Amino acid sequence: MEILRPTLINIGGRIYRKSTVREETYQDEEEEDDFYREPMQCVDEPCDDDMIEETEKGFQCSMNLPSQLFKYIIGKKGETKRNLESETRTSISIPRQGMEGQIVITGQKRNGVISARTRIELLAETFRKKQPFTHFLSFALNDTEIQDKFSQFREEVLSKCSKDHRVESSIFQNPAKLHLTIGTLVLLNENEVTQACQLLQNCKEEFLDKICAGKPLEVEVSGIEYMNDDPAMVDVLYAKVQMKDGSERLQLVADRFMQRFVGSGLMLKDWDRVKLHATVMNTLFRRDPLAEDRSTTFSGKPGQRERESFDARNVLKERERTWLTNRDYTLQARERGPR
Numbered sequence: 001m002e003i004l005r006p007t008l009i010n011i012g013g014r015i016y017r018k019s020t021v022r023e024e025t026y027q028d029e030e031e032e033d034d035f036y037r038e039p040m041q042c043v044d045e046p047c048d049d050d051m052i053e054e055t056e057k058g059f060q061c062s063m064n065l066p067s068q069l070f071k072y073i074i075g076k077k078g079e080t081k082r083n084l085e086s087e088t089r090t091s092i093s094i095p096r097q098g099m100e101g102q103i104v105i106t107g108q109k110r111n112g113v114i115s116a117r118t119r120i121e122l123l124a125e126t127f128r129k130k131q132p133f134t135h136f137l138s139f140a141l142n143d144t145e146i147q148d149k150f151s152q153f154r155e156e157v158l159s160k161c162s163k164d165h166r167v168e169s170s171i172f173q174n175p176a177k178l179h180l181t182i183g184t185l186v187l188l189n190e191n192e193v194t195q196a197c198q199l200l201q202n203c204k205e206e207f208l209d210k211i212c213a214g215k216p217l218e219v220e221v222s223g224i225e226y227m228n229d230d231p232a233m234v235d236v237l238y239a240k241v242q243m244k245d246g247s248e249r250l251q252l253v254a255d256r257f258m259q260r261f262v263g264s265g266l267m268l269k270d271w272d273r274v275k276l277h278a279t280v281m282n283t284l285f286r287r288d289p290l291a292e293d294r295s296t297t298f299s300g301k302p303g304q305r306e307r308e309s310f311d312a313r314n315v316l317k318e319r320e321r322t323w324l325t326n327r328d329y330t331l332q333a334r335e336r337g338p339r
Contacts, residue, residue, distance in 0.1 A: 058108035061117050065124050066188030067100050072127040073120055088116040129268060133184035137257060141178040141278055150175050157315050166310035171281050180241060180276050182257050183267045196266055207256050211249055218244040221278060226312055234312040238277040251276060283307040
């Protein structure tokens, strides 16, 4: 971490400094990895927080977190939890493994409870990013003309390019699942799924209906591009998308959704703007048709499965063809599946 430019995290409208993380690994242990967190300070401490309740014995705060994140708050053999309690002079009660419930922080001093809550929020934020995504928000390219044209494109590619290195039918997207991804989400319990659905409905009422003005957004899907710099070693080919009237309305809608979901903490922000694209070929599908499409984030995250690239040079010769036209779309948030 740079001293003059520390990493900042926005949680609930407040800005926090993120201290250096030291990750420790243990051999021959069955418990989850423990991550010792050095003290994290609120930029404007002491923080005023209405969630802190005064009791006869001091102060108390309850936090709602998915049970999947409890292990990171506890740490290996409880070390992280003990460090938090010792450094903030609080007591932290966490439900047992496999049980949902609230984390309860109690302490004699208000600032200690606030500090413990802040650190737990930062821990949860950090380790949520390490979870595989469970849902994604997308525009479905569900027009039959699009699906038929895509199927035709696939057959032509297989007919003309099947002898090219690693070009085969298994790496093509399912025509029924063509879509434009807005972003991926990590929803770890039913509470968060409900929250995401409500936020989706709020977005529709607040800006989607106004931007669309009661009319479908007509888009044109034409030409294909690849994501890396070598057309002979490609992992993902995607179709380019633009509004037929040349406007930025679809981009505006996608960016607004992304901003609202990122602001809610349910979606991670990878870029300032959504990259509107429809994946048509992906080498992740080669080994597992249900594999998630990490390429949507355009980032090589650790743990990504090994790919077997294909030679797309001949496929790209068809890139200038306008082969898909969509006259309607359905906005959907669905569980992880074929991308």
